[in-house]
Every structure is written in structure tokens, then in C-alpha cells.
Amino acid sequence: MEDVTLHHFRWRKPVENKNGEIVYKTSETQTTEISRKDVECVANFQKSQESQTEDFMTNGVGDGVKKEIRISKEVLGHIYDFLRDDSKVNYDRLLEFHKFDKVSLETVQKYHVETRNENIILMISNSSRKTLILFGGLSHETFCSHQARAVLCSSSTTSSLPLPVCAISAVFYSSTQFLLGDISGNISMWTKEKMIFENKVTDGSVTSLEMCRYGLLSGSDDGNVILWKVEESKIEKIEGIKLTVSDLSRKIRRSSTSNKPVAVVSMQVSGDEVCVATETGGLYLLNLPTLESKPLTQSATSIFKILYDHPYIAVVYHTSNSAIFNSEGLVDEIPFVATLAVRCGAYFIFSNQSRLIIWSMNTRSTVIDENLNCHSLCSLSNDTLQVLDGDFNLVSNFLNDH
Structure with a gap:
């Protein structure tokens, strides 16, 4: 006044x-x-x-x-x-x-990606406008018999790399190098021409990879979350923690003393914290680089993926509607079971491959809800969403907040 x-x-x-x-x-x-x-x-x-x-x-x-x-x-x-x-x-x-609560998608680039009749496991991009797509099987038992491959593409070039087994997690290390985690428990570094090195890190599967300012974080289905130092020809362990049933919230665990590991299914870094999700519904916040953990209260609902940008956590469930939480509890609910989710700047983006919802952390509300056929999503930058559409075109969309 x-x-x-x-x-x-x-x-x-x-x-x-x-x-x-x-x-x-x-x-x-x-x-x-x-x-x-x-x-x-x-x-x-x-x-x-x-x-x-x-x-x-x-x-x-x-x-x-x-x-x-x-x-x-x-x-x-x-x-x-x-x-x-x-x-x-x-x-x-x-x-x-x-008011900045109105957002529209403006197409800034579009090009076609040659694919076969393959399942898409994951798609990620980096600031150099390169996109990595992992193809392979969606389910595995005792061994992998799929014709797995990785495709590294940009608007001008496309490189296809055959993989020995299916890679289910990936992260860019630089503009020309990327790291893969596979179902055999290996972490490997690749360029568009070849594999640089491969290290065995677990007897299970490497389900999650994240880069932070302290190094490489990996999560696996044996409950291990490990911080690695990446070197030219190997990775070296810095710190690690193993999540077990006894670490779960009392609402989820059935036993208070079990040392049985719980599988890590998803992780995402925000600042000096990483949010970790386990298959039975457990959520944890780990401080970096010490990996000191704090469990968060959740229900015993199977988690597919999480998105984290402090103080908001978006949880994508296998059979329930996705939801956004903060320290005070439930903030909002996404009205469908999502199969794709990505964080893009100040937005959480969800899709069931036929419908797209964009949720704003600034307004704590949905700013886009429209029909859109797509095979996969990823974040190209803090204001650009990349969509592999129904015709296998890679479409870069600028998030215009007017």
C-alpha cells in the first residue's frame, strides 16, 4: 500500500x-x-x-x-x-x-526416426540436442534374448548401436558419451561408434542412473544405491547404501527386522538430494554425497517412476492415478494411469500415450490437458519437451508460458 x-x-x-x-x-x-x-x-x-x-x-x-x-x-x-x-x-x-498460468506447445523442430517393430524402453536427450532411444524387451526372466540396440540421433545424423543385452537405464555423461545400465548388472560407457568400458556392479539389474555434481548415481533391484566416480576407463565407488525392508515406512513393511532388499525402480536428483522409489511403494530422500536416508510416508502401492523437484514429488503408479506430493501431503492427482513421465523445467509432464497433461509447479495446477499420440517423452532443456509422436517423428516443442 x-x-x-x-x-x-x-x-x-x-x-x-x-x-x-x-x-x-x-x-x-x-x-x-x-x-x-x-x-x-x-x-x-x-x-x-x-x-x-x-x-x-x-x-x-x-x-x-x-x-x-x-x-x-x-x-x-x-x-x-x-x-x-x-x-x-x-x-x-x-x-x-x-499471469503466467497459460502454457502452449510450439513446435520448433521435427524429423523422422527410422525404427522397426520394436519396443521402446527409454528416451533421453541432452543440451546438445542429441537424443538417445533404447530398444529392447519389456520383460525378462532368467536371461535376455532380445535384439537390443541404442539409437543416438540428431536432426542431421543417426547412429544405431547393437547391445549385448537390454539396457533399461541411461544418462548422458557428455555431449558425445553416454552411460547405460543393463539387466545383467553392468554399467557401460558408449560413444556413437563403440563401447569404451563396461563394469559389473550388481548381480541384478541396474534400474536407474542419474548424474549429479558429485558423480554418477546408480540404483539396482538388489536395493543398492551407489555414488560412483567416473574415470576414463572405469567407474570407482565413492559411497553406497543398501535399502532393505526394515527401512520402509511402517505402513508398508510387514516385518520390522527383515534384511531383505527392496528393489530400486526410479531415482531423480534435485540439488543436493536424490529421491529414490522402491517397487513396493517406498520413497526415500537421500542427502548427497553422504547418502544419508530419510523414509517418506507412503502407501503400499507399486511405483513405476518418480519425478522430483524440491519440494514436489510426482509419483507414477503401475495401476493407480499419478499424484503429486510435498512435505505436507497430497497436492494434486493426475486423472489417468500414466505410462510416460518427465520433468521439464518447472513442469511435470505425464502421458498415457494418447493424452498429455502438463502440471505446473508455479501454479500447482494442470496447464495443458490435450490428446496427443506418442511413443515416448523426454526433456530437451528446461523449456523444451521432445515427443516421439505416433508416426515416429521426433518433435521438439517449446513450452511457451506467454
């Missing part, structure tokens, strides 16, 4: 005396400016200098009596509203142009 200075105003009103005659008295009010300033750069610490208002009453003959009066805040408020009425109306008309 702004301070308003009333330098001078005067009014006259008729007064009836005892003899029935009408006389006029003049009321004159003089105010001085209120000066308000911050003494220090500390919130809620201000020094105010105020003025005293005096009323000088004079009758028609000219005799005067000095009297102290106060003008109520309500009266000043009415005067202020009257003086500011025109500008207030104009401001209200312009409010609509200052």
Missing part, C-alpha cells in the same frame, strides 16, 4: 444558532508528509515518522479556537480509493496479461 499525502483541503458547513440564523464556519486541516524508510535491510524493521493533524475552527466573525482532531484510517482509505480509482481500474484490466 502506498502512503498518500493530503497537503491541504477545506470545507464549509452551515450551523444553526439559537436565534435560528444560519452562520458558516470554516474548518481547515493542514497535514504534513509521512516519511517512511527502511533503517536496515532487515525484514519488518522500519522507522516511521508521522505528523500530527490540527483543526483550526473559525466562526463568521473571525474568532478562532485551536482543537486537535484525528482522521480515521477508514476515512483516509475512502479518500485514497477515490483518488486512485482510475488507475486501479486500469490495473485490474491489465492483470490478465501478467
Whole structure:
């Protein structure tokens, strides 16, 4: 609210005396400016200098009596509203142009990707506008017999790399190198021409890979979350933690002493924290680089994937509607079972391959809900969503928030 200075105003009103005659008295009010300033750069610490208002009453003959009066805040408020009425109306008309809760998708690039009749496991992109697509089997038993491959593509080139087994997790290490985690428990580094190295890290599957400023994070279905230092020809373990049944919330676990591991199915880094999800519904926040863990209260519902951007966690379930949580509880629910989900800047994006929903962390609401056929999604940058559409075109869409 702004301070308003009333330098001078005067009014006259008729007064009836005892003899029935009408006389006029003049009321004159003089105010001085209120000066308000911050003494220090500390919130809620201000020094105010105020003025005293005096009323000088004079009758028609000219005799005067000095009297102290106060003008109520309500009266000043009415005067202020009257003086500011025109500008207030104009401001209200312009409010609509200052809201950023409307988002549209604007296509900025589109090109075709040659594929066969293959299942898409994962799609990721990097800031150099390169996109990696993993093809292979969606389910495995004791061994992998699929013709797995990785496709690294941009608008100008496409490279296809045959893989010995299906890779189910991936992350870019640089603009030309990427790391894969496969169902045989290996982490390997690749370029578009060849594999640089391969290290065995678990007897199970490497289900999740994430890069952070401390190194490479891996999650596997034996409950291990490990922080690695990536070198030229290998990876070296820095720190690790193993999640077991006893680490789960009491709402989920059936036993309080079981050391049976729980499979890690998804991870995402935000700042110096990583959110980890397990297959039985367990959620954890791990501090980096120590990997100290804190379980979060959740229901015993099978989790497919999570998205994390502090303080919001989006949970994609296998058979239930996706939901967004914060430390206070449920924030919103996505009205379908999502099969694809990606974080893109300040947005969580969900799809069931025929419908697309974009949820804004700024407005805590859905800003786009439209029909869109697609095979996969990934984030090209903080403001660009990449979609592999129904015709296998890679379409880059700019998130225009008007």
C-alpha cells in the first residue's frame, strides 16, 4: 500500500444558532508528509515518522479556537480509493496479461526416426540436442534374448548401436558419451561408434542412473544405491547404501527386522538430494554425497517412476492415478494411469500415450490437458519437451508460458 499525502483541503458547513440564523464556519486541516524508510535491510524493521493533524475552527466573525482532531484510517482509505480509482481500474484490466498460468506447445523442430517393430524402453536427450532411444524387451526372466540396440540421433545424423543385452537405464555423461545400465548388472560407457568400458556392479539389474555434481548415481533391484566416480576407463565407488525392508515406512513393511532388499525402480536428483522409489511403494530422500536416508510416508502401492523437484514429488503408479506430493501431503492427482513421465523445467509432464497433461509447479495446477499420440517423452532443456509422436517423428516443442 502506498502512503498518500493530503497537503491541504477545506470545507464549509452551515450551523444553526439559537436565534435560528444560519452562520458558516470554516474548518481547515493542514497535514504534513509521512516519511517512511527502511533503517536496515532487515525484514519488518522500519522507522516511521508521522505528523500530527490540527483543526483550526473559525466562526463568521473571525474568532478562532485551536482543537486537535484525528482522521480515521477508514476515512483516509475512502479518500485514497477515490483518488486512485482510475488507475486501479486500469490495473485490474491489465492483470490478465501478467499471469503466467497459460502454457502452449510450439513446435520448433521435427524429423523422422527410422525404427522397426520394436519396443521402446527409454528416451533421453541432452543440451546438445542429441537424443538417445533404447530398444529392447519389456520383460525378462532368467536371461535376455532380445535384439537390443541404442539409437543416438540428431536432426542431421543417426547412429544405431547393437547391445549385448537390454539396457533399461541411461544418462548422458557428455555431449558425445553416454552411460547405460543393463539387466545383467553392468554399467557401460558408449560413444556413437563403440563401447569404451563396461563394469559389473550388481548381480541384478541396474534400474536407474542419474548424474549429479558429485558423480554418477546408480540404483539396482538388489536395493543398492551407489555414488560412483567416473574415470576414463572405469567407474570407482565413492559411497553406497543398501535399502532393505526394515527401512520402509511402517505402513508398508510387514516385518520390522527383515534384511531383505527392496528393489530400486526410479531415482531423480534435485540439488543436493536424490529421491529414490522402491517397487513396493517406498520413497526415500537421500542427502548427497553422504547418502544419508530419510523414509517418506507412503502407501503400499507399486511405483513405476518418480519425478522430483524440491519440494514436489510426482509419483507414477503401475495401476493407480499419478499424484503429486510435498512435505505436507497430497497436492494434486493426475486423472489417468500414466505410462510416460518427465520433468521439464518447472513442469511435470505425464502421458498415457494418447493424452498429455502438463502440471505446473508455479501454479500447482494442470496447464495443458490435450490428446496427443506418442511413443515416448523426454526433456530437451528446461523449456523444451521432445515427443516421439505416433508416426515416429521426433518433435521438439517449446513450452511457451506467454
